Amino acid sequence: QVQLVESGGGLVQAGGSLRLSCAASGRTFSNSHMAWFRQTPGKEREFVAAITWTGSILSYADSVKGRFTITRDNAKNAAYLQMDSLKPEDTADYYCAADERVISRTPQEYDYWGQGTQVTVSS
Numbered sequence: 001q002v003q004l005v006e007s008g009g010g011l012v013q014a015g016g017s018l019r020l021s022c023a024a025s026g027r028t029f030s031n032s033h034m035a036w037f038r039q040t041p042g043k044e045r046e047f048v049a050a051i052t053w054t055g056s057i058l059s060y061a062d063s064v065k066g067r068f069t070i071t072r073d074n075a076k077n078a079a080y081l082q083m084d085s086l087k088p089e090d091t092a093d094y095y096c097a098a099d100e101r102v103i104s105r106t107p108q109e110y111d112y113w114g115q116g117t118q119v120t121v122s123s
Contacts, residue, residue, distance in 0.1 A: 002026040002098045002112040009094060009117030012086055016121070020081040022096030022114060030074040033103035035110060036081045038092035038119075045095070047105040049081060057103065064090075086121045093118050 008020040022034070035050035049070035050059045058070060067086075072079040079096055094117050097110035104110070 002029050002032055004096050004098060004112055004114035006094065006096050006114040006117040009119045011120045011122065014086060014088055014121055014123050016086050017082070017084045018086065018119060020083065020094055020096075020117060020119075022079040022081075024077045024079070024098065028100055029077045029098065032098040032100050032112070034070075034072055034079040035097045035099075035103070035105075036070060036079075036094060037097060037107055038090075038094045039116075040092045045107045046092075047107070048094070050103050050105065051079065052103050059103070059105065061105075083119070086119075088121045088123045091119060091121050 003025045005023045012018055031053050033052050036048040037045045038048050039045040047061050051070045067084050069082040096114045098112040099110045102109050
């Protein structure tokens with residue numbers, strides 16, 4: 001199993017940056033694909049970015065491509081989401097997710113989730 005804890009959220013002005021971290025515990029983290037999703041009240045959880053367990057394949061939602069960067073450090077059991085040029089529409093709760101079998105844009109494909117961290121971008 002993998003346990004995930006997000007951190008790094010907060011309030012930032014439009015155009016600013018934040019770096020989210022996802023600390024993982026569990027013996028299978030290094031073999032798990034990782035992803036970030038986000039959710040706002042009343043809406044479905046939305047794919048943001050994903051990275052394979054080797055870090056060789058990256059995937060981004062069109063809405064964040066060129067502004068967000070997903071990385072991971074298997075030695076530190078961590079994944080990160082660097083968010084630059086933030087926009088008010090990026091405001092959401094951000095969740096990291098992990099799965100050993102698939103890398104996907106569909107939240108239902110992921111077995112493990114963190115509790116989320118809130119990001120608020122003011123205009």
